[in-house]
Amino acid sequence: MTEIELSRIDYTIIGITNPNCLQLIPSDSEKDPQRVAVADVDGILQVFSVKKDDIQIHFKTLPGPPIASVKIAGAQDGPTDKIFVCAGNEVRGYTKKGKLFLTFDSGLTEAISTMFVLGNDLILCGKHVYTHFKDCKDNGSYLCGDRIVDVIAFNSNRRLISLIACEGRMIRALEHARVTLSMEVDSSPTVLHIYRTENDDTVLFGTADGRVGILDVENLQGFRRWLVSNPASTSPICAIDSYDLIGIDRNQLIIGRQDGSIEVYHVNTTDLSDDTKLLYKYVCNESVSGLKCGVAASSGYDEILVVTYTGRVFGLTTQTIETVVDNSASGFISSADTSQKIFKLKADIDELKNKILKEREKYQLSSSLAYYNEVSAIPLLMVKDSFVLDRNSSTYNLSIEVPTAIDNILLQCNTEIDLIDVEKNSAVVSYSQSRITEENYLLATYRCQINTNRLDLKIRPIEGKKGLLQVYVTPLVQPKCSRVIKYEIKALSLHYRLHQLDCNRPFNALVIKGSFSLAEFHSWLNQCLPEVPEKPQISEKTVLYFGSSSFDSVLECSYRKGEAEFRSDNISTISTLKENLTLEATKKKVKIEISTAISEESVNFLLKSAEAKFAERRKFADDSILLKALVEELEIADEETRDSLSEKYSDLLKRAGEIERGAPDNSGCLRRIYDTLCQLYVDYYKFKGMNVESRTGAFREALETYDYDNVMKFFRINDKK
Amino acid sequence: MFVSIPQNKPRIILIFVAKMDRVVRPVFTLELNYKIIPGLVTVGKYDGTHPCITAATTTDKVLIHSPHRRSNATAGRVHWSESNKEIATLNVNQTITCLTVGVLLPDEDKDVLIIGTSSHVLAYQVHDNKDVFYRECADGVKSIAVGSFKDLKTVVMVGGNSSVHGYDHEGNEIFWTAVGDIVTSIIFMDYNKDGLNELVVSSEDFNIRIFDKNGLLSEHVETEVVTNLVALPDNRFTYSISNGTIGVYEQETRLWRVKSKHFAISIHYYDLLGQGAPQLITGWSNGKIDCRSIKTGEVLFKDSMNCGLSGIVEGDYRSIGKTDLICVSSEGEVRGYTTTKSLTNSEESGADQNTIRELLAHKQALLMELRHYDTNAKFNENLFYEPESFENGGVIPASTRLEISVSTNDADPKPHVELYLCTNNSTIIRAAIIFAEGIFNGETHVVHPPLSQLKSQILVPLFLPKDSPVDIHIKVLVGYPNSSQFHVFEVTRQLPRFSMYTLKDKVRKTSGDNYVQFKVNERLQRIGLWINQNFLLSNEIEFDSGVNLCLNFKCLRDNDDMDMVMETTGKITIYTSNVSLAADLVQSLAAYLNITSLDSKSSFPQEEQKLKELLIKLNDVQETKLRLETDVADRMSQIRALIIQAEDSRINDINSLPHHYNELMAINEELIGGYNIRLKNYNEKVDTMKTINTIIQKASRLRVGPKTSNMINLCRTCINNNNVEGLIQVIRNGEI
Missing domain, CATH: 3.30.160.110 (Sirohaem synthase, central domain)
Structure with a gap:
């Protein structure tokens, strides 16, 4: 399978964007450049095309309420070139020339968060309400207890079926605004996508733990299998598209994640034996809010168009920049154009700087003149955050992203939690001496390196201890401000x-x-x-x-x-x-x-069920100690000596890398298992009306030399008396 | 002896660098199959032409990799691996602390390998299998450098627990100076651009000191232990700190520094990117290798190895007449890089795209700031219509100001420097973040009061562990208790060097046995200025007239007194029992007044008494050592006899065999016991030496300029001659 080489070209910046706010408008002929429609939370929809490495804006709307979704649709048999946007509870339609042909007040009480347009059918979803309009007439609605995160609709045997992805790990199929099918999935879905092949359409969904699965609505009426599932990248899926980038008559799957990675996969939805393969990966370090594939910049060259949360619009084009060297006359990206673009940008920046200088003076003046009723009001800093439990490691992944570079982040928590180092983030952490009397169990600052817009952290709460985690985010932008975001640590947080x-x-x-x-x-x-x-x-x-x-x-x-x-x-x-x-x-x-x-039995049951996991961890811990001795004390590295060792030791040496990598994680896991079992011991006797805090030490010792009967004795010893 | 025989023969694999490559790829890779101790990697041309990677393994062996060796194997100290003809190991059997090579012998171009262990230095000629010298270093060996120092052509500088010794090629001591703490790194470089090399020494007391033959030339204080120094071209040098910082100095000025959460293991300079001038190559503990501009610290290229780096060296490993950059990882993986001209158009174009990206980011930040002002203006226009409670959004009166003051607080049970922060209206301080280096456990101190105790002012106690000026950067979050956003006020203050001393209320008579006395030709007004600048006084002192200026201070750390008496004649007496404080004061004043040479008289009876006792102890310890050594020799001969007897009885009289072996075991146990005693004895000796050297070093800092080196040399002579009275005389008066 060929791997792909793509090069990034930055086009422009817009305001902060919501998901689903980037679309490509189909062009008249197949390989002609397409227009890009993109909208932001400032309420501006703009349509542009790319010429000579620079953008040409076709039209731009005035600012208004935040735009939640942009869709492209058309009449049943006509071309699909109409642009629909929704903002607040209003839907507007534009032609590709920018003419407003539809303004429709849905009359919904909730703000619209997701939209789908299919021919004459318009589906609008708020946080909890699904409403179906046909020719702008209300055609039924459904109230959902869960939060709706995405909606799609398709025609199947002349019936219109719509699917809503709900946060509570459920995807519901609706017909005539009635739920016909509730499909449970393993992890909460974030985005829905229809993958088209010649014979068949397949529904795909992305999840909050970074996987893509296939949903079989017709036959299985539920989840079929995972299409993309990589334990190494668990960052939530934010956008999915399918497109044939390499010309093999089969669409590849392109996904964008919250951690800023854009991945291209070779997939086969029908053939199980044809494995999913990663063909390309690019990390832009800002969370992706939308991506679409098509031909935007240069005729004949496919590209992935990406918009990030912070409003950067860029393309990953199949056009290799090397062509410039070979054939500079016909090559699209000539350096003259690029340098002109740089020149223009620099001029823009200078102008902005002058403007800001004046404004800054004004701001300073107002604070020094001190009219007693004047105030300093900085708009609330937009923060995109997520706080998700990672079930495998029993930790919470906290990710924070702001539209501009972060200066520092302060974490404060009034209960015991552990901060776990994340290899990916380069910020310098510093733990401050914290006083429990001031309700500060944790006080830590992260000083970010330059040009960091996002920070990923791992936090491990302790079950039974509830509290509040406060995160103060201070970006570099002037006038300096710090936004506080609060996360509840629930008592049964895990x-x-x-x-x-x-x-x-x-x-x-x-x-x-x-x-x-x-x-x-x-x-x-x-x-x-x-x-x-x-x-x-x-x-x-x-x-x-x-x-x-x-x-x-x-x-x-x-x-x-x-x-x-x-x-x-x-x-x-x-x-x-x-x-x-x-x-x-x-x-x-x-x-x-x-x-x-x-139930006395429950202790036995729990211990038994934990035993296997526990034993495995303990063996791992023993192995790593042995390995250390083998490698460091004896310096056994070559195969000849390895052969003369017993099978056990030579096997250890073979697995050396694996053991070493897993060791730190393992010791943490083992400690946690000890802690939970100790807690179980204490709680068991609490119900018996006894306090055994003083004996936990002995219990812990018993755990270290684990033997089921011996440990069980601790639970039964008092019964006999 | 255990010999490692790697079966997978390490081979140099050449990889061709594609012309259009965007990254610098290794030109060769190989596996040593040994674990390498981080930092102990060097490369030497033991036959004068062919470079060999030389590294210390985790099992106290020195590994020499010589891919260019011809078959004639030399016996001796070096043990050639049987299956792999390229690797030889050298058993050292002591913990290897440092490893270096250098052309040491006059009239020879072969590199000599110099191995430092915890107590000895071995200079060894690998090619000829010849010891150049083997010397015991009483002060331990922590770092070694070979090079020229001022007029000395080649000198082996050995840094120990508290001193630096210089040896010539025969192992004779030709230089000595006291440092005060464990020496972590030594380099030779032309610091002051006089065409001759100075000695740059970093030690565990966070200092980088520059010595010339006359003594201390300059001193840089860092925030944590300086782990490594590397001389760079153009009179610069780079350093790394144990908290993950690296930086570059050009004379007194620090060009740049960066901090990372990993530690720099090895630093080297090499022109990797073909820019005509070398770049700084850093190998990190997590396996990252980065290439930075020496001038700005900007990262130009990054690569990473599978595990932590152990060393980065340079040598012509492919025999092509040009040196390659060689990176060695702790698992024994070796990668060679070479200068790569990657100036293809794709790189340029990529750079253009990067510029565009950066410009767009800049524009975005500016637009955001502009929007802040716009919103602010609009908000103010519509203020009248806004709901009355705007506090939750973090809106504060425009006239809000932050007041800050720093003072000393000696009324508290734990006296400290106090930072007072206060707003001028009803707004509260939600939190204060103080960034400073070297005074907190981490780099920040955070004050975050509970919701119920939020006020518009807070007091932050600061405990400064050392007498050095500290920059503190304070970020204060100001708003209302329930605000979801706060305004951040930023202030930077410098705390003076002697912040932890406060003026006493009652003036008392100043006297005491402990003092240092010297004379300066300056008006008292200027000295008053120095005091105002370097102490945290509530009211600045002004000297108008009078005979003497008497000041009584109290240390906030331990309540000790420190008095200064300055007479109009220029005679200054500092009364304190703390020698290093006295030394700091002398140095600070001399620097302020630009004094290049200053002599002083001192009297510190307790220190002198201590010194006397220490010297007696040192003698005792040395005697015990000799006795213990003869003891070991005795036991060894006993063991030999017993083994022979035991072997005999195995053949002749099997019944008495256990008896012999039992006896052997008893002696073995005695030996182990003896070893422990010797170890204790050794540690005691090292400690004693260290304390003595520290006292000498402190005393030397009571003087400035040539007087210092003169005094140090006299001290050394006195110690070598065991002249206790003379030593005390030198410390008192700077001369015998």
């Missing part, structure tokens, strides 16, 4: 939603009765657990399932007005819930009755 529950486990139960309403209890639960939907289900009884990423334990919550029941195989989970819900109820001065039922 839990995630499940759709099904494995009931073949011994369960501990917690029942709470009292004079609380459903909504009240729902909000209490929201304080304890992540991924709780914003609104409770309207049905009689709300049931939610959760799994834990630190232990393989589960939790079932079912509650209604006046009564709530929890079942979990992990005593610690029950104990944490009990504590926190009591706290919430006391805060609200609601009287509650609590009863618990502890």
Whole structure:
């Protein structure tokens, strides 16, 4: 398979962009340059084409409310060259010349966040409401408990089917505004895309943990398989497109991620044996908000057009710049054009600088003259952030991105959390001495290197300890300001939603009765657990399932007005819930009755189920100690000596690299397992009405020389007395 | 002896560099199959022409890789690997602390390998298998450099725990100076552009000192331990610090420095990009190699190896008449790079695109700033219509100002320097971030009061560990308690060198046994200015008239007194029991007044007493050492006899075999016990030496200029002759 070489050309900058705000308008003939339509949160839609390495703007609208989506569509049989934009709750349509032909007030109460246009059908989605318009007439709507993140629609056997991707790891298919199908997926979807081949259309979806999956709506009516799944890159997928960049009559898959990587994959949706292959990767260090493939700059050359969150519009073109050397006359990018562009940009900047100088003086003056009613108001800094649980490592990935270079970031947390070093980020971290009396368990600053717009961090919370993480982001821009963003660390922060529950486990139960309403209890639960939907289900009884990423334990919550029941195989989970819900109820001065039922079996079950993982980790730890001795003390490096060693040791040496890489991560995992088991021990006896804090040391020792029966003795010793 | 026999024969693999390449690719790679200690890599031409990579392995061996060796194997110290004819190892059996090569012998062009272990220096001629010299260094060996120093043509400079010794090619000591802490790196370079090399020494007390033959020429204080120094062309040198900083000095001025979260292991200069002038090549602990402009520090090229770097050297490894840049990783991977003219059009065009990208980023930042002003103006116009509560958005009165003051606070149980921050209205300080180097654990100190205790003023206590001027950069987040955005006020202040001393309220009589006394030809007014600049005083002192200017200070760290008496005659007496404080004051004043030569008289009875005791202890320790060594020799002969007896009885009388072996074991245990005693003895000796050297070094700093070197030389003579009284005399008066 040929790899691709692409070169980046920067076109322009616009304001901050939302996803789905970049489109290419089809041209009359196939390989002619296409026009680019792009819109930003300042409400400006602009359509431009590229000539001689510079852009020519065809039209530009006036600023207005933020534009949430841009789509290209056309009448059923006509060319698809109409531009639709939505801003607030209004949809506007433009011809490619810039003539406004449609202004449609949807009358929706929520602002539109995603839109899809197909012929005469217009689908608008707000945060929770899906509405279908046909010829601008309301054709039904659907209220969704989850947040809707993306919508697409297609015709299948003359029926219009629309799919909505919901944050709660669910993709719903709707027909006539009724849900016909709810498809659960493993990770919360972020974007939907239709991959077209000659015979077949396939629905693809991107996820928050960086994978792309195939959805089989027709036959399986659910998730089929992962198409792109790379454990090394788990950054959320922000944009997907499919296009044939290398001319093999099959479309490649092009994805853009939040960490700024743009990847081109060779994919085959039908043939399982044809593996997905990465053909090209480029990292632009700013999160991608939209990408489209086509011919934009130079006739005949395909390119990937990208717009980032911060509003950079650039292309990754298949035209190699080397052609300039070979054939400078016909080559498109001649350096004269480039230098002219640079010249123009420099002039622009100088002009801006002069302007700013005046404004800066004015600003300073107003602060020194001090009219007593004058104020300094800096608009709120736009921050694109995400705080997502990575289930494999039981950590939260925090990513922060601002439209301009970051100076420093201050992290403050009022509960115990660990900051974990991320190899990718180059910022210099410094931990400040923090005083617990001032509610500062963590005080750390990150000083960013120049031209850093985004920072990725890993945070490991401790289950049972809830708190608030505050992040102060200070960009370099003048006048200097610092935006604070707050993240709640929930008490059961390492839990995630499940759709099904494995009931073949011994369960501990917690029942709470009292004079609380459903909504009240729902909000209490929201304080304890992540991924709780914003609104409770309207049905009689709300049931939610959760799994834990630190232990393989589960939790079932079912509650209604006046009564709530929890079942979990992990005593610690029950104990944490009990504590926190009591706290919430006391805060609200609601009287509650609590009863618990502890299952002795559950301890055995949990230990047994953790055993394999635990043993594996312990073996790994032993191996790495042995390996260190082998390599460093004996200096065995060559194969001859290796052969004379026992199989065990020679195998160790063979796996040397793997062991060394995994060692630091492993020791952390092992420590966490120890901690969770100790907590389980303490919580178990808490329910028995005993305090065993003083004996945790002995318990820990028992864990280090792990033996199931021996450890179980700790749980049973007091029973016999 | 364990010999490693690599089966995969390392071969030099040549890779051709494609003409249109965008990156610099290695021209050869090979595997040594040994783990290499970071920092201990060098390259030597032991036969005068062919370079050999020489490195220390993790098992205390020196590895010599000579791909150009002909088959005639030489026996001796070096052990040639049997299966791989290119690699030889040299067993050292002591921890190798440094490794260097240099042309040491007069009338020869062969490089001599110099190996430093914790207690010895070995100069060894690899090609002829000949020891040049083998010397014990009582002060330990921490770094070595070979080169010319002033009028000395070739000198081996050995840095120890607290001193630098210079040896000639026969191992005779020809230079000595005290440094005060463990020497981390030594280089020779022409610092002051006089055409002759000076000695640049970095030590663990964060200092870089430049010596000429007359003593200290200049001193740079860094924020943490300086780990490495490398001389660069054009009278510059580069340094790396244990906190991940690297930088370049040109004389007194620091051209640039950058900090990274990894550590620089090895630095080299080489013209990798074919610019006609060399670039700075840095190898990092995470395997990254970067190539920077020496002048600006701008990164020009980056590559990375699979594991941490161990060393970067330069040598003609392909025998083409031009040297290559050779990078060695800690796993023994070797990569060679060479000058690559990558000035193809694609590079240029790529550079153009980069320029466009940068310009666009710049424009974006400017547009954003402009928008801030626009919004601000609009907001003010519509202020009347805005909802009354705008505090949450972070809007503050335009007249908000931040006041800052720095003072000393000795009323607190833990006296400190106090930073006072205050706004002039109802706005509160949400947080204060103080960036400074060397005074906090990290580089920042953050004050973030809980929500309930937010006020418009905060006090930040600062504890300065050292007497050196510190720049503090303060960022203060100002707003309202529930604001989601804050205004950032930025202030930079310099804390004077002697911030941790405060004036006492009550003037008391100044006297004491501990003092240093010297004379300067300056008006007291100027000295007053120096005090105002270097101390944190609530009111500036003004000297109008009178006979003497008496000042009583108290140290905030330990409450010790420090008094200064300045007479109109120019006689200055500083009363303190802290010698290094006295030395700092002398040096600071001399620098302020541009004094190039200053002699002083001092009296520090406690230090003198300590010195006496230390010298006696040193004698004791040395005697014990001799006794212990004879003890070892005795035991060795016993062991030999026992082994023979045991072997005998194996054949003749099997029953007495266990008896012999038991005895052997007993002696072995005794030996181990003896070893521990010797180790303790050795450590004691090193500590004693270090303390003595530190006292001498401090005392030398009570003088300025040629007097210093004179004093140091006298001290050395006194110690060598065991002349205690003389030594104290020198420390008191600077002469015998």
